Amino acid sequence: PLTGQLSIPGATATKAKSGAPRPSRQDMIHRNFLLLIVCCGGCLECANALGHVPDDVQLILAYGESRSASTFEFMATCVASVLKFGHAEPAKKVCCDYARVSSTEVNVVKTHSDHLREHFKQLTQQKAVVIMSRKGQENGEPFEAPPELDQVPVALEVDRVELEQKELFVLTDYSQAFDLSKQDSHTLREFMELWQVTRKCCGSQASSAWRHKLNTGNTTLWHECDMYNLGQVESMLLDSTFAKEFPKNVFFPDNHYPLWHEGFCERSIVALKEGLKFNEDYWLSTAEKYSHGC
DSSP, X not given: OOOSOOOOTTBOOEEOTTSSEEOOHHHHHHHHHHHHHHHHTOOOOXXXXXXXXXXXXXXXXXXXXXXXXXXHHHHHHHHHHHHHHHTSSSOOOEEEEESOOOSSSEEEEEEOHHHHGGGHHHHHHSOEEEEEEEOOSTTSOOOOOOGGGTTSOEEXXXXXXXXXXXXXXXXXXXXXXXXXXXHHHHHHHHHHHHHHHHHHHSSTTSOHHHHHHHHHTOTTSOOGGGGBOHHHHHHHHHTSHHHHHOGGGOBXXXXXXXXXXXXXXXXXXXXXXXXXXXXXXXXXXXXXXXXXXX
16 A cells, blocks of 8 residues: 655655645656556566576676666666675675676676677686666567577566666566565665666766756756756765665766765766766766776
8 A cells, every 4th residue: 555655855845825745746746656556456577587696696797788778787786786695694795897807706797798708708617697688679679688698597687668667666676586685675776766866867878868958058958857956866875775884886877887976966967067978077086987996
């Protein structure tokens, strides 16, 4: 059952004439969406949980085509892995990185097809699984995994088209694939709900429509990012359960995946208004760019 008030992080509300708070437009959309799901009686799925991530895994490859929601896939895989192995007995250290395998006990590596051959040796010599994202069949073409992955178990597949339609329901499948506890599942969802807002609205890899609006200064265009106090969303993310327990695994969703420092979102918005283009990183200092490492 739906009880209590529904709220969206950083969304604003107005006052009704009676003095009671009037739900914001975003709250109403979210409430109606949840009621639609309840009335339909269904659990929407936008991922296929094909197996489980074993306790003795050494390499988790977050593979995806470019623009296939692979950054969402990587961040969710990283958070789920850190929770699974960080709370294990004994605990294991997890390193999350792009196209690089370290000597850490468990590696979560994001890669595209251009780096896949570099990881083929590790895939065959270590206990490995794949979390895979794909663009979906919006163009009618079936998805085919690269031959390098033929012998590697796939624990989860994420479809970008369905993810765009159904948003964070995919996290239920992550919880199942990683055998997360109820508390860790809540921690994963809390963090990713906030992270997904900043992913769309902050940095040089933000939504293309949002970047266009900020680049051009066209105030007549409406975008969902307009509904958020992005500084507040960022503060809530950095104050989340996951971020407070594992601060070295909180990466800003942008080129180089730098460790997140408060103010990054606002600084990137300023840069976007000044013309920052996709994947440009001049708004970060050299130390910030390469702050991420295991």
